[in-house]
Amino acid sequence: xxxxxxxxxxxxxxxxxxxxxxxxxxxxxxxxxxxxxxxxxxxxxxxxxxxxxxxxxxxxxxxxxxxxxxxxxxxxxxxxxxxxxxxxxxxxxxxxxxxxxxxxxxxxxxxxxxxxxxxxxxxxxxxxxxxxxxxxxxxx
Amino acid sequence: xxxxxxxxxxxxxxxxxxxxxxxxxxxxxxxxxxxxxxxxxxxxxxxxxxxxxxxxxxxxxxxxxxxxxxxxxxxxxxxxxxxxxxxxxxxxxxxxxxxxxxxxxxxxxxxxxxxxxxxxxxxxxxxxxxxxxxxxxxxx
Amino acid sequence: xxxxxxxxxxxxxxxxxxxxxxxxxxxxxxxxxxxxxxxxxxxxxxxxxxxxxxxxxxxxxxxxxxxxxxxxxxxxxxxxxxxxxxxxxxxxxxxxxxxxxxxxxxxxxxxxxxxxxxxxxxxxxxxxxxxxxxxxxxxx
Amino acid sequence: xxxxxxxxxxxxxxxxxxxxxxxxxxxxxxxxxxxxxxxxxxxxxxxxxxxxxxxxxxxxxxxxxxxxxxxxxxxxxxxxxxxxxxxxxxxxxxxxxxxxxxxxxxxxxxxxxxxxxxxxxxxxxxxxxxxxxxxxxxxx
Numbered sequence: 219x220x221x222x223x224x225x226x227x228x229x230x231x232x233x234x235x236x237x238x239x240x241x242x243x244x245x246x247x248x249x250x251x252x253x254x255x256x257x258x259x260x261x262x263x264x265x266x267x268x269x270x271x272x273x274x275x276x277x278x279x280x281x282x283x284x285x286x287x288x289x290x291x292x293x294x295x296x297x298x299x300x301x302x303x304x305x306x307x308x309x310x311x312x313x314x315x316x317x318x319x320x321x322x323x324x325x326x327x328x329x330x331x332x333x334x335x336x337x338x339x340x341x342x343x344x345x346x347x348x349x350x351x352x353x354x355x356x357x358x
Numbered sequence: 359x360x361x362x363x364x365x366x367x368x369x370x371x372x373x374x375x376x377x378x379x380x381x382x383x384x385x386x387x388x389x390x391x392x393x394x395x396x397x398x399x400x401x402x403x404x405x406x407x408x409x410x411x412x413x414x415x416x417x418x419x420x421x422x423x424x425x426x427x428x429x430x431x432x433x434x435x436x437x438x439x440x441x442x443x444x445x446x447x448x449x450x451x452x453x454x455x456x457x458x459x460x461x462x463x464x465x466x467x468x469x470x471x472x473x474x475x476x477x478x479x480x481x482x483x484x485x486x487x488x489x490x491x492x493x494x495x496x497x498x
Numbered sequence: 499x500x501x502x503x504x505x506x507x508x509x510x511x512x513x514x515x516x517x518x519x520x521x522x523x524x525x526x527x528x529x530x531x532x533x534x535x536x537x538x539x540x541x542x543x544x545x546x547x548x549x550x551x552x553x554x555x556x557x558x559x560x561x562x563x564x565x566x567x568x569x570x571x572x573x574x575x576x577x578x579x580x581x582x583x584x585x586x587x588x589x590x591x592x593x594x595x596x597x598x599x600x601x602x603x604x605x606x607x608x609x610x611x612x613x614x615x616x617x618x619x620x621x622x623x624x625x626x627x628x629x630x631x632x633x634x635x636x637x638x
Numbered sequence: 639x640x641x642x643x644x645x646x647x648x649x650x651x652x653x654x655x656x657x658x659x660x661x662x663x664x665x666x667x668x669x670x671x672x673x674x675x676x677x678x679x680x681x682x683x684x685x686x687x688x689x690x691x692x693x694x695x696x697x698x699x700x701x702x703x704x705x706x707x708x709x710x711x712x713x714x715x716x717x718x719x720x721x722x723x724x725x726x727x728x729x730x731x732x733x734x735x736x737x738x739x740x741x742x743x744x745x746x747x748x749x750x751x752x753x754x755x756x757x758x759x760x761x762x763x764x765x766x767x768x769x770x771x772x773x774x775x776x777x778x
Contacts, residue, residue, distance in 0.1 A: 233686055234525060234672060236518040238571055243514045244418040245388035252385070252654060266653055267712050278384040282422035291518055292687050373546055374532060374665060376658040378711055383654045392514060406513055407572050431658055432547050524698040525668035532665070558664040562702035 220358045223301040225258040228318050231293045241288040247325055248281060251313045254299035255329070258311070262301075262356065269333075272348040274341075276309055276331040283327035287317065294318035303358045307333055307341045360498045363441040365398040368458050371433045381428035387465055388421060391453045394439035395469070398451070402441075402496065409473075412488040414481075416449055416471040423467035427457065434458035443498045447473055447481050500638045503581040505538040508598050511573045521568035527605055528561060531593050534579035535609070538591070542581075542636065549613075552628040554621075556589055556611040563607035567597065574598035583638045587613055587621050640778045643721040645678040648738055651713045661708035667745055668701060671733045674719035675749070678731070682721075682776065689753075692768040694761075696729055696751040703747035707737065714738035723778045727753055727761050 229250060237243040259265035269276045289295055296318040302310040309331040315324040333341040333349070345353070352358075369390060377383040399405035409416045429435055436458040442450040449471040455464040473481040473489070485493070492498075509530060517523040539545035549556045569575055576598040582590040589611040595604040613621040613629070625633070632638075649670060657663040679685035689696045709715055716738040722730040729751040735744040753761040753769070765773070772778075 230676075232669075232672065233676070234517060234523045234669060237514060238516040238518065238520040239415060240518040241417070244421060245385060245392070245514060248385035248388055249652075249654060252652065256650075256653070265712075275379060277381070277425065277428070279425050280423065281384060283420065285417065285419050285421075288417070292685075370536075372529075372532065373536070374529060374657060374663045377654060378656040378658065378660040380658040385654060389512075389514060392512065396510075396513070405572075432545075519695060521697070524701060525665060525672070528665035528668055555659060557661070557705065557708070559705050560703070561664060561705075563700065565697065565699050565701075568697070 220303045221356065223258075223262060223356060223358070224298055225254070225261045226296060226298045227254065227257040229253055229295050229297060231289050231291050231295060233291050236291040240290055242290070244283070244285060247283050247285070247315065247327065250295060250297050250315060251281070251283070251299075251311075251327055251329060254297035254313050255311055257297070258299040258301065263352065264309075269346070269348075272346060273336050274346050274348075275334050275338075277334065278329055279332050280330040281327065282329075283313075283325055285325050287322055287324045289315075289317065289324055295324060301358065302328075303353075307343060307345050309333075360443045361496065363398075363402060363496060363498070364438055365394070365401045366436060366438045367394065367397040369393055369435050369437060371429050371431050371435060373431050376431040380430055382430070384423070384425060387423050387425070387455065387467065390435060390437050390455060391421070391423070391439075391451075391467055391469060394437035394453050395451055397437070398439040398441065403492065404449075409486070409488075412486060413476050414486050414488075415474045415476075415478075417474065418469055419472050420470040421467070423465055425465050427462055427464045429455075429457065429464055435464060441498070442468075443493075447483060447485050449473075500583045501636065503538075503542060503636060503638070504578055505534070505541045506576060506578045507534065507537040509533055509575050509577060511569050511571050511575060513571050516571040520570055522570070524563070524565060527563050527565070527595065527607065530575060530577050530595060531561070531563075531579075531591075531607055531609060534577035534593050535591055537577070538579040538581065543632065544589075549626070549628075552626060553616050554626050554628075555614045555618075557614065558609055559612050560610040561607070562609075563605055565605050567602055567604045569595075569597065569604055575604060581638070582608075583633075587623060587625050589613075640723045641776065643678075643682060643776060643778070644718055645674070645681050646716060646718045647674065647677040649673055649715050649717060651709050651711050651715060653711050656711040660710055662710070664703070664705060667703050667705070667735065667747065670715060670717050670735060671701065671703070671719075671731075671747055671749060674717035674733050675731055677717070678719040678721065683772065684729075689766070689768075692766060693756050694766050694768075695754045695758075697754065698749055699752050700750040701747065702749075703745055705745050707742055707744045709735075709737065709744055715744060721778070722748075723773075727763060727765050729753075
């Protein structure tokens with residue numbers, strides 16, 4: 219059974235991220251997901267740069283977000299990023315955003331990434347060797 | 359049977375929307391969706407401002423995007439926005455993004471919005487009267 | 499005497515560009531400058547891509563903006579970009595932003611760019627040959 | 639003589655802040671300035687929110703930036719924000735951005751803000767009382 223891998227970071231909501239209604243514009247949550255994914259990657263060795271240095275890029279092929287509550291300028295969002303183990307040649311992450319003060323869930327979402335080599339060919343059936351090694355190390 | 363309502367606009371990909379790999383960063387597609395939704399709203403009288411002037415705000419509660427091909431700085435994206443008729447007190451839009459030169463589909467997606475009144479109470483079962491009128495006018 | 503070269507484009511203020519006070523966040527004006535510069539470049543053959551295709555990049559080394567009046571979501575900004583002829587190996591542009599409805603000046607600004615070759619060496623004293631030709635063609 | 643007030647924070651350069659050349663797009667530096675100003679404001683009680691809660695807004699009327707070196711995705715920028723004491727009814731900040739690893743200066747800049755009351759009238763000759771008190775407390 220695989221261990222559940224998650225990472226949490228806090229991000230301050232910037233003035234320039236709130237819309238005329240005082241709430242964070244919904245498109246910025248995709249940025250928070252990336253902040254979460256990068257924090258996860260920093261801890262577990264799976265950043266964009268790690269893939270890139272091994273000769274791969276990992277474009278997003280699907281992203282979705284469910285918005286539950288609004289965030290406002292001056293509030294802090296706690297981003298929890300969870301890796302989903304998966305047989306296919308894909309990277310799947312789940313995100314839960316909390317209001318860091320109230321602990322209420324603000325949004326949930328997920329993203330799916332695929333692997334391209336330097337010639338931008340899709341790896342359809344096999345993972346990059348570097349990522350296979352990663353799975354073994356982390357029991358995924 | 360309801361008439362299918364769509365609107366199309368072209369948007370030039372900006373230098374500052376492309377990422378270090380030369381491709382439009384995936385989060386910007388959410389901005390393109392909003393450009394499409396606003397173009398639709400301008401034509402059919404359903405902009406944020408129209409709702410706002412009638413006492414309602416229409417926050418996004420769900421957004422999703424499937425990425426098929428990359429866009430690059432200097433290219434033009436054609437955004438097609440289609441309204442989905444719906445019984446519930448919701449606004450649903452579907453988006454298809456094309457590379458305006460090649461006509462290839464770049465991405466597809468959708469968004470769901472709900473209605474809040476000025477006190478930020480959710481309209482769960484009924485549409486704003488203004489929107490009911492709109493539906494009649496447009497046979498939706 | 500050199501001819502004055504200018505270009506004008508209109509840009510719609512997006513919902514996601516306005517801040518919690520309902521006014522366009524000041525940082526987005528830098529984006530409008532780039533929209534103006536690119537429109538100028540499209541007309542006169544001086545886009546980022548034109549330089550890039552000739553082997554040069556033209557990074558911004560100075561930008562400044564004076565804010566006179568606010569812009570709001572739903573308004574249209576008219577961006578006027580003027581090229582300033584200059585002896586040194588630099589590209590200087592001046593920007594005047596107008597509210598397209600009232601014709602009032604919203605902001606003024608300028609940017610300075612330098613030339614780097616593909617090895618990222620600065621061209622300190624000479625212009626790229628391609629740009630020298632451009633100057634002759636346009637009497638600058 | 640007034641005490642020099644400064645604050646320093648570190649900000650990680652995000653993937654989505656870098657342009658197709660791999661360098662942070664110049665417009666994002668205005669965002670870094672705001673990050674610095676807000677960090678300063680958090681420490682010294684001068685955030686947007688502090689002004690707002692006292693009945694004032696403090697729009698930017700001038701911003702400028704000199705770019706010295708590029709920043710790349712994965713690097714960390716150290717933002718130093720310094721308050722400039724000033725007789726006029728203005729808020730002036732100076733910014734120095736460093737590459738946090740190499741300590742090289744990446745950019746310098748400044749911003750000027752004015753005071754508007756809730757009716758958006760400019761305070762031309764007098765500071766808000768709240769800000770006069772602040773000056774005394776901090777010997778400015």
